Amino acid sequence: xxxxxxxxxxxxxxxxxxxxxxxxxxxxxxxxxxxxxxxxxxxxxxxxxxxxxxxxxxxxxxxxxxxxxxxxxxxxxxxxxxxxxxxxxxxxxxxxxxxxxxxxxxxxxxxxxxxxxxxxxxxxxxxxxxxxxxxxxxxxxxxxxxxxxxxxxxxxxxxxxxxxxxxxxxxxxxxxxxxxxxxxxxxxxxxxxxxxxxxxxxxxxxxxxxxxxxxxxxxxxxxxxxxxxxxxxxxxxxxxxxxxxxxxxxxxxxxxxxxxxxxxxxxxxxxxxxxxxxxxxxxxxxxxxxxxxxxxxxxxxxxxxxxxxxxxxxxxxxxxxxxxxxxxxxxxxxxxxxxxxxxxxxxxxxxxxxxxxxxxxxxxxxxxxxxxxxxxxxxxxxxxxxxxxxx
Amino acid sequence: xxxxxxxxxxxxxxxxxxxxxxxxxxxxxxxxxxxxxxxxxxxxxxxxxxxxxxxxxxxxxxxxxxxxxxxxxxxxxxxxxxxxxxxxxxxxxxxxxxxxxxxxxxxxxxxxxxxxxxxxxxxxxxxxxxxxxxxxxxxxxxxxxxxxxxxxxxxxxxxxxxxxxxxxxxxxxxxxxxxxxxxxxxxxxxxxxxxxxxxxxxxxxxxxxxxxxxxxxxxxxxxxxxxxxxxxxxxx
Numbered sequence: 001x002x003x004x005x006x007x008x009x010x011x012x013x014x015x016x017x018x019x020x021x022x023x024x025x026x027x028x029x030x031x032x033x034x035x036x037x038x039x040x041x042x043x044x045x046x047x048x049x050x051x052x053x054x055x056x057x058x059x060x061x062x063x064x065x066x067x068x069x070x071x072x073x074x075x076x077x078x079x080x081x082x083x084x085x086x087x088x089x090x091x092x093x094x095x096x097x098x099x100x101x102x103x104x105x106x107x108x109x110x111x112x113x114x115x116x117x118x119x120x121x122x123x124x125x126x127x128x129x130x131x132x133x134x135x136x137x138x139x140x141x142x143x144x145x146x147x148x149x150x151x152x153x154x155x156x157x158x159x160x161x162x163x164x165x166x167x168x169x170x171x172x173x174x175x176x177x178x179x180x181x182x183x184x185x186x187x188x189x190x191x192x193x194x195x196x197x198x199x200x201x202x203x204x205x206x207x208x209x210x211x212x213x214x215x216x217x218x219x220x221x222x223x224x225x226x227x228x229x230x231x232x233x234x235x236x237x238x239x240x241x242x243x244x245x246x247x248x249x250x251x252x253x254x255x256x257x258x259x260x261x262x263x264x265x266x267x268x269x270x271x272x273x274x275x276x277x278x279x280x281x282x283x284x285x286x287x288x289x290x291x292x293x294x295x296x297x298x299x300x301x302x303x304x305x306x307x308x309x310x311x312x313x314x315x316x317x318x319x320x321x322x323x324x325x326x327x328x329x330x331x332x333x334x335x336x337x338x339x340x341x342x343x344x345x346x347x348x349x350x351x352x353x354x355x356x357x358x359x360x361x362x363x364x365x366x367x368x369x370x371x372x373x374x375x376x377x378x379x380x381x382x383x384x385x386x387x388x389x390x391x
Numbered sequence: 392x393x394x395x396x397x398x399x400x401x402x403x404x405x406x407x408x409x410x411x412x413x414x415x416x417x418x419x420x421x422x423x424x425x426x427x428x429x430x431x432x433x434x435x436x437x438x439x440x441x442x443x444x445x446x447x448x449x450x451x452x453x454x455x456x457x458x459x460x461x462x463x464x465x466x467x468x469x470x471x472x473x474x475x476x477x478x479x480x481x482x483x484x485x486x487x488x489x490x491x492x493x494x495x496x497x498x499x500x501x502x503x504x505x506x507x508x509x510x511x512x513x514x515x516x517x518x519x520x521x522x523x524x525x526x527x528x529x530x531x532x533x534x535x536x537x538x539x540x541x542x543x544x545x546x547x548x549x550x551x552x553x554x555x556x557x558x559x560x561x562x563x564x565x566x567x568x569x570x571x572x573x574x575x576x577x578x579x580x581x582x583x584x585x586x587x588x589x590x591x592x593x594x595x596x597x598x599x600x601x602x603x604x605x606x607x608x609x610x611x612x613x614x615x616x617x618x619x620x621x622x623x624x625x626x627x
Contacts, residue, residue: 002509002510002512005509006509009497009498009502010497012497013496013497013498014497279491279493280493280495282454282493283487283489283493283495285454285478285481286452286454286481286487286493287481287482287487287506287507287510287554288478288479288481288482288483288507288510288511289478289482289510290474290475290478291474291478293478381454381455382449382454382455383449383454383455386454386489386493
């Protein structure tokens with residue numbers, strides 16, 4: 001306790017030297033917590049968005065369905081079994097039929113996935129109700145904002161849709177864009193055309209068939225259904241987790257550089273401090289402190305930089321990060337390239353775990369960095385120190 | 392704090408030798424030193440620079456160890472002390488005063504004097520009382536809240552004396568305590584030390600070649616080339 005008290009006094013007594021280190025270290029603190037908070041916010045936002053718009057409370061996949069293999073779609077459909085039909089009728093699930101097709105905006109062919117969905121469904125955050133709009137012979141379709149940008153289509157535009165029916169026969173029809181949905185989820189947008197499942201079933205002669213069934217988020221029971229495989233959200237979100245992890249690793253490099261700079265400053269301070277205070281070290285020993293206690297005194301002095309940095313960082317970091325958490329972080333225009341379902345603004349999330357973990361890591365690293373030069377004191381003889389020698 | 396028999400010699404050295412490697416040979420800093428001190432002495436090692444005064448003082452203060460021979464300080468053999476026991480001995484029984492004062496710059500005068508008591512685990516109220524007493528002894532009670540940088544050399548050395556004396560050690564070792572002081576301050580400090588020696592019974596041992604100090608000593612041990620050339624007592 002005495003050592004801690006002395007260390008605290010020495011640290012504060014060092015004045016400008018201490019505060020410069022504290023400022024540098026506090027930048028590292030705030031930057032790490034800020035960036036981690038952004039990543040956490042990105043993760044949560046993306047997860048929430050894809051659950052709302054795509055995954056729901058989990059999905060039953062036709063056993064032949066492979067989202068990474070479009071060729072599997074030709075076989076990945078079947079009439080809905082009784083177990084799934086009853087869930088759909090109870091409003092706890094909605095079926096999707098996915099068929100390969102093409103559209104011809106401005107006369108150019110674009111391969112797309114035709115996705116049939118019930119216009120009245122409320123399980124997915126997709127404006128499917130617009131598919132009910134009467135369109136005078138044309139097929140009402142919805143596309144996402146990215147798709148609209150890429151094809152130049154807008155609400156009211158006509159476009160030819162082509163597909164193959166169950167027998168492999170090509171067919172085509174004019175479709176009208178009844179809605180361009182603004183979505184943050186690229187995987188329900190790019191290269192996808194949404195239309196009524198009933199119409200798609202008629203067009204492809206796949207009556208009462210579906211490729212997958214999306215459960216409501218409130219669904220608790222997931223019975224085993226023959227020919228269908230249940231995929232929970234943990235499974236469905238694994239790609240997002242991998243993406244977030246890869247971005248976390250990328251940003252960790254920045255943290256390492258920030259911390260490295262701060263630690264160099266502290267290491268340098270410690271080395272200089274021990275060099276400049278040799279006589280003081282000798283006097284401490286003459287007064288009865290053992291070498292190890294003096295070594296710990298200097299180590300704690302160094303480590304306390306991180307405590308001061310945490311407090312100082314909190315003084316400006318809490319208002320700053322709090323403001324960003326409320327106002328959001330406006331993303332650059334090319335944010336779609338991130339591969340995430342994130343909106344125009346990112347809202348960081350700062351959990352207690354993140355703050356405690358970051359503080360603990362910085363404290364441990366600062367202690368180690370402070371200890372390394374202080375080890376030399378353990379070899380120091382009192383009479384050498386009193387003469388100002390580091391023997 | 393004193394836990395050894397008062398009848399015993401406070402310090403006893405036998406055939407004490409201290410050598411330092413120097414090139415391919417060795418330098419004999421101390422050569423066959425045999426001396427004893429009893430409690431309450433006001434003595435000093437005198438001699439020219441390099442005669443071994445400071446080395447001997449350091450060994451007595453358990454800041455250094457002899458190469459050969461023995462130094463028993465308050466019943467403890469310095470040559471066999473672990474650094475922890477040596478630190479304990481210094482903490483409990485020995486006070487030091489150095490030429491350069493060695494005050495802690497970030498502490499106030501009060502805190503500097505209080506420091507040894509903190510290490511001894513003495514309670515706050517007791518500490519306050521002891522520090523106030525010590526500052527009164529050296530006439531600096533009114534500078535308790537000053538920083539060392541605000542003090543003159545004489546005042547700084549008086550603070551160093553207060554810090555060394557505050558725990559009322561059995562032994563106070565002073566290495567050239569007046570070297571950085573003018574004549575008036577030197578006499579003031581020496582008079583203070585003499586008074587403390589008389590009033591508290593503390594043994595004072597100096598290492599000095601300053602005639603002003605030598606005039607006050609009641610026992611003068613002259614060292615020449617690491618050997619005791621003379622050991623004479625004077626009437627105080």
